[in-house]
Amino acid sequence: MLCVERLVKQYPTGDTALRGVALEVPAGQVLALIGPSGAGKSTLIRCVNRLVEPTAGRVVLEGEDVTALGPAALRRARRRMGMIFQEFALVERLSVMENVLSGRLGYVGFWRSWFRRFPPADVEEAFRLLDRVELTECCDKRADALSGGQRQRVGIARALLQNPRILLVDEPTASLDPKTSRQIMRLICELCRERKLAALINMHDVGLARLFVERIVGLRQGTIVYDGSPDGLTPEVLTTIYGEEDWAERRRGPGGEEEEPEVDEQRLAGLT
Amino acid sequence: MTGVAAAARRWTAPPLIADPWLRRGLALGAAVYLALALGTLSVSWRRVWEGLDRGAAFLVGFARPDFVSRWVEISEGILESLVMTVVATAIGILLSIPVGLGAARNLAPRPVYLLCRGLVAASRTLQEVIVAILFVAMFGFGPLAGVLTLSFATIGFLAKLLAEDIEDTDPAPAEAIRATGASWLQLLNYGIQPQVMPRLIGLSLYRLDINFRESAVIGIVGAGGVGATLNTAFDRYEYATAAAILMTIIAIVMAAEYASGLIRRRVQ
Numbered sequence: 001m002l003c004v005e006r007l008v009k010q011y012p013t014g015d016t017a018l019r020g021v022a023l024e025v026p027a028g029q030v031l032a033l034i035g036p037s038g039a040g041k042s043t044l045i046r047c048v049n050r051l052v053e054p055t056a057g058r059v060v061l062e063g064e065d066v067t068a069l070g071p072a073a074l075r076r077a078r079r080r081m082g083m084i085f086q087e088f089a090l091v092e093r094l095s096v097m098e099n100v101l102s103g104r105l106g107y108v109g110f111w112r113s114w115f116r117r118f119p120p121a122d123v124e125e126a127f128r129l130l131d132r133v134e135l136t137e138c139c140d141k142r143a144d145a146l147s148g149g150q151r152q153r154v155g156i157a158r159a160l161l162q163n164p165r166i167l168l169v170d171e172p173t174a175s176l177d178p179k180t181s182r183q184i185m186r187l188i189c190e191l192c193r194e195r196k197l198a199a200l201i202n203m204h205d206v207g208l209a210r211l212f213v214e215r216i217v218g219l220r221q222g223t224i225v226y227d228g229s230p231d232g233l234t235p236e237v238l239t240t241i242y243g244e245e246d247w248a249e250r251r252r253g254p255g256g257e258e259e260e261p262e263v264d265e266q267r268l269a270g271l272t
Numbered sequence: 273m274t275g276v277a278a279a280a281r282r283w284t285a286p287p288l289i290a291d292p293w294l295r296r297g298l299a300l301g302a303a304v305y306l307a308l309a310l311g312t313l314s315v316s317w318r319r320v321w322e323g324l325d326r327g328a329a330f331l332v333g334f335a336r337p338d339f340v341s342r343w344v345e346i347s348e349g350i351l352e353s354l355v356m357t358v359v360a361t362a363i364g365i366l367l368s369i370p371v372g373l374g375a376a377r378n379l380a381p382r383p384v385y386l387l388c389r390g391l392v393a394a395s396r397t398l399q400e401v402i403v404a405i406l407f408v409a410m411f412g413f414g415p416l417a418g419v420l421t422l423s424f425a426t427i428g429f430l431a432k433l434l435a436e437d438i439e440d441t442d443p444a445p446a447e448a449i450r451a452t453g454a455s456w457l458q459l460l461n462y463g464i465q466p467q468v469m470p471r472l473i474g475l476s477l478y479r480l481d482i483n484f485r486e487s488a489v490i491g492i493v494g495a496g497g498v499g500a501t502l503n504t505a506f507d508r509y510e511y512a513t514a515a516a517i518l519m520t521i522i523a524i525v526m527a528a529e530y531a532s533g534l535i536r537r538r539v540q
C-alpha cells in the first residue's frame with residue numbers, strides 16, 4: 001500500500017537524515033518506528049507526505065508516485081494521508097469543531113472554508129468522530145481550553161476526517177502522561193482496526209510500542225537496522241538501535257534479589 | 273577544610289566588553305563627545321527669557337480655551353481629520369496585509385520577500401511630513417494628499433509588524449494544516465490568521481490613533497485636516513483658539529486610546 005524506496009534526505013546544513021531507507025507497509029498494518037533522537041524518524045514520515053522534500057528516492061502510495069506529483073496533485077495525495085503530531089499541532093485560537101473540520105480542507109474550496117460552510121455530510125462525519133473520541137460536548141470550546149489528552153483526540157479526529165488510507169503519526173504520546181499515553185495509543189490502534197487503516201507511528205517509548213503494534217522498525221542514523229515483530233526486540237537488537245546500555249539490568253530489591261520481570265517492561269516504558 | 277577553599281574563591285559577573293582598556297576608552301569617548309556637543313549648542317539665555325513670556329501667553333490661552341469664535345473652522349478641521357484618518361487607516365490595513373504576508377520570511381519566496389521588505393523600508397525611511405510635502409506637490413493641497421500620506425505610512429508600520437508576527441507564529445499548526453492537503457490560501461486562513469489576528473487588530477487600532485495625531489501634523493504642510501486650522505490660529509496669535517483645537521485633539525486621542533484598550537482586551 002505504502003512503498004518507500006531508497007529514500008535519502010540531506011538537509012541544506014549538510015546533515016544526512018535518511019540514507020537510503022526502504023520500507024513497505026501493507027494495507028491495515030500498524031507499524032512503529034523506533035530509534036534514538038536524530039535517527040531520522042520524523043524526517044521519514046514527513047518525507048512520505050512531502051512536508052519535507054526528500055533528496056532522492058521514491059514514495060509510492062497505492063501505486064501513485066507521491067514524489068513525482070505537482071502541487072495540486074500533491075494536495076490531493078495528502079488527503080489520503082492523515083497526520084497526527086507530537087505537540088498536537090492544533091490551531092489554538094480556533095474551536096474544536098473548526099480544528100476537526102480543517103481535516104476537510106483538501107476537499108472543499110477556499111470560500112466554503114473561509115465562511116466555515118462545510119458540506120453537511122462533512123459536519124455530520126465530524127460530529128460522529130467527535131462522538132467516537134468523546135469530545136462532542138467540547139465542539140465549540142477553543143482548542144487551547146482542552147487538556148493534553150483531549151487535544152490529541154481532536155488531532156486524531158482531524159486526521160480521520162480526511163478519510164485517509166494511512167495515518168502518519170509523529171510521537172503521539174511524547175507530551176502526555178503514562179496513563180493518557182496508553183489511552184491515546186489504544187484509541188489510535190482501535191481506530192486503525194475499525195477503519196482498516198495502515199499507520200506509521202514514530203515512538204521513542206519502546207515499552208509502549210511493544211504493547212500496541214504488530215511490527216517494529218528500528219532506525220539508527222538514517223538506516224533501518226531492525227524490522228520485525230516486537231518479540232524480536234532482544235537486548236542485542238536494542239543495542240544495535242540505541243547503542244550500548246545494560247538492557248537486562250534490573251533494580252535490586254531490598255534483599256538483593258531481582259524484582260518481578262514486568263518491572264523491566266515498566267523501565268523500558270520510561271526509556272528516552 | 274573545603275569550606276575554607278570555597279571562601280577563597282571569588283566571582284564577579286563578566287562585563288559586557290571583556291577588554292578593560294576598550295571598555296574604559298569607550299566610556300571616556302562618550303563622555304567627551306557629550307561635553308563637546310553640549311558646548312556647541314550656544315544657548316542664548318536672553319531668548320529663553322523672552323520665550324517664557326510667550327509661553328505664559330499660551331498658558332493663559334489654555335486656561336481660557338476659545339471654542340466659540342472659530343467653531344465652524346475647528347469642527348470642519350476635526351471632521352476632515354477624522355475622515356482622513358478612518359479612510360487612510362482602512363486603505364492602509366488593506367494594503368498592509370498583502371505586503372506583510374510578502375514580507376514574512378516563512379511564507380514568501382525570496383524575490384517577493386525582498387520586494388515587500390523594500391517597500392516597508394521605503395515607507396519607514398520617509399517621515400510623514402516629508403511624504404505629505406511630496407504628495408501635496410503631486411496632487412495639490414487638500415485631504416487627498418493627506419489620505420495618501422497616512423496610507424503609505426500605515427503600510428510601513430503595519431506590514432512590518434505583521435510580517436514579524438507571522439514569522440513568530442508556531443509552525444506546528446501551519447504544518448498540520450498543510451498536511452491535510454489545504455491550499456495556500458486555506459493555510460493562511462486556518463494556520464496563520466488565527467495566530468496573528470489579535471495582534472493585527474491591536475496594531476490597527478493603535479495605528480488608527482497614530483494616524484489621527486499625524487493628520488493634525490500633516491495639515492500644517494497643506495495635506496488637509498485640523499492641522500491647517502491649528503496653524504492659522506497660531507499665525508493669527510489666537511492662542512485661545514489654538515488651545516481649543518489642541519484640547520479637542522487630546523480628548524479624541526484619549527477616547528480612541530480608551531476604546532482601543534477595551535477592544536484589545538476583548539480579542540485577546
